[in-house]
Amino acid sequence: MMNTGFTIWFTGLSGSGKSTLSEVIEQHMKALGRNVEVLDGDIVRTHLSKGLGFSREDRDTNIKRIGFVCNLLTRNGVICISAAIAPYRDARDWGVDDPYEEPLHPELIVETDKETVEESVARIFAKLTQLGYLEAEDDHEDESKVVVDRLAALGYL
Secondary structure, eight states, rough: OOTOOOOOOOOSTTTTSSSHHHHHHHHHHHHHTTOEEEEEEEHHHHTTTTOOOOSSHHHHHHHHHHHHHHHHTTTTTEEEEEEEOOOOOOHHHHHOOSSOOOOOOSSOOOTTTTSSSHHHHHHHHHHHHTTTOOOOHHHHHHHHHHHHHHHOOOOOT
């Protein structure tokens, strides 16, 4: 499953840290050699959803478009990170003064007001490992040891 695409969907109020977490996770994933794309709600709205307003219907349309793009990318092995407010449950389930409805059954809650970015990222990576989307750190250490031992046996080290 290590080259399988998947989507990380951050939802939360404006200014809650979605974009910050997305950028840090994107950097970590790229360091692991993974293909990754961040779909920031504001950027998508500027390019893919230009002309949409902020009514419930327009917000739902924007979220559905992000979900559609995530689906296209993930089925081609790309990790997608969505950082969009997605204020309504029914839009999230499909993939400004309005209320924010918390998800009913999130796989992970990251409390950015109580955790550092590093703590939040560590929890997210632990969850992705638990779900089988990432290899456990130990697996990488074992692989590194095998490579080092092999290079030493061949006289390169």
